[in-house]
Ligand SMILES: Nc1ncnc2c1ncn2[C@@H]1O[C@H](COP(=O)(O)OP(=O)(O)OP(=O)(O)O)[C@@H](O)[C@H]1O
């Protein structure tokens with residue numbers, strides 16, 4: 175499809191047995207655009223993320239990344255294609271420390287001819303971690319502590335730093351500030367603004383109306399597995415209350431009427 | 436200097452803040468157990484004040500009772516080799532019950548390619564194959580044994596990773612299967628009279644050399660290579676490992692293969708040491724190997740523990756075994772003591788886990 179879109183999905187659908195978690199999503203985002211996905215609990219937001227990041231195999235539908243059709247066999251494929259994701263579940267290994275987690279699955283190594291037994295370059299990873307965390311202004315008391323011993327917010331910071339440390343063609347954050355304090359939330363929002371300035375596209379999933387209005391260009395609303403609104407909030411035509419009425423089902427976007435329940 | 440742990444982007448890399456390693460606890464437990472036997476040696480009237488580990492006869496050339504030390508470690512060396520493998524399996528939150536029978540099956544297979552043609556000038560009475568399989572270079576039985584181990588491990592790993600059979604069940608099936616192979620190979624007959632070079636593999640202190648060398652190698656691999664990091668990551672949080680782009684299934688197959696190859700190697704060493712292979716060999720080895728790992732602090736839920744811990748766990752079992760012989764207590768007490776220690780180790784691990792979260 176068109177190359178002007180960073181991501182495009184057509185009829186993207188995921189059923190878990192009888193549960194229609196995601197149904198016929200036609201999603202598009204332009205280069206450099208920041209899009210929020212909103213919707214009540216269980217609306218299918220995370221399911222959408224799992225389908226485009228190769229974590230799960232979709233029931234049906236097509237996905238294009240920068241105009242190229244993609245069929246990721248697994249999360250590694252998606253990452254190699256340039257999609258960096260903060261999953262809602264964070265996807266951290268509890269018994270490992272911060273550099274280990276940041277570089278999990280893409281370790282800096284030496285003696286690569288040793289195949290699976292190639293050696294970890296701990297020093298390089300530690301330095302890159304410190305640099306990455308400093309750049310994202312994330313506070314971690316001691317990066318050598320295992321993740322298990324960290325607070326929920328610190329864990330979330332590690333997961334965000336993991337995404338922000340690497341350059342990407344598309345960043346996805348699934349409720350990145352859910353467990354964060356005021357200061358940490360502000361820092362994450364700064365990271366998002368940095369991405370915007372750098373022209374890196376972002377999908378942000380959030381329940382925080384203020385945050386969404388502050389940060390993104392467009393809100394896509396999911397309800398019961400279906401997209402039900404696509405709101406250009408930079409136009410100034412929509413207020414928070416409008417968005418709420420789309421989320422709750424009091425309103426439905428015109429172009430989505432045919433599926434309205 | 437400013438307190439870098441607060442304020443923006445404060446980062447500390449402080450070695451001193453790393454937590455007390457669990458291996459020290461096990462080393463401490465080992466010392467306490469040794470001390471108990473040492474004290475028992477002094478207080479039990481029939482012991483005549485003998486020392487358990489120290490050399491009390493001549494204080495000049497050695498401090499320790501080297502003969503006993505050697506026996507302690509020699510007794511656990513072969514099972515210790517298996518324990519190095521099962522440690523890795525447990526680190527991925529799996530289990531391998533097939534290693535004991537695999538020792539027997541591998542011993543049978545390897546030994547049948549390691550026989551000599553002539554025993555005291557007569558044809559080998561235990562010959563499995565014809566003359567073509569006699570007096571082969573030692574590498575052939577060793578490779579045959581390791582290849583068999585790799586195959587069994589690949590099957591274990593495939594069932595666990597690709598067919599999602601619980602590791603306990605998959606390796607229980609292989610536990611029975613391998614014992615069957617061991618019995619079937621020669622219809623239950625022992626295989627004996629190996630070549631000189633094959634006999635060397637398990638001679639004297641060689642099992643200890645293999646055990647410590649393999650322990651050192653796998654300690655290094657687990658700590659400093661991608662293989663090791665991914666093993667820990669999978670045991671910590673398998674879903675996170677997968678989402679981070681690790682090929683979890685392929686990695687698990689590799690772990691089970693390595694574990695089975697180590698067990699196969701233990702079978703080679705054992706048959707070499709015993710100069711014979713019998714289908715009943717290696718009974719309970721899988722359980723003692725798991726016990727070594729568990730006593731050594733390898734968490735059964737995966738992700739935590741180290742080879743150093745397992746080596747210490749092996750030493751604990753060795754000391755208990757030797758200590759009970761030393762105080763002339765019956766083997767039944769020995770088993771009861773081992774059982775208690777294993778349970779204590781698991782309770783301790785769960786206690787530590789609760790206090791961490
Ligand atoms: N693996 C699964 N098996 C069965 N049902 C699932 C599975 N994963 C999600 N679901 C269901 O799919 C629906 C959508 O879930 P999803 O996690 O996408 O919601 P969400 O919009 O991210 O909600 P939240 O805001 O709570 O994170 C829910 O009804 C959920 O119960």
Ligand SMILES: [Mg+2]
Nearest residue numbers: 219220221262
């Ligand atoms: Mg969600």
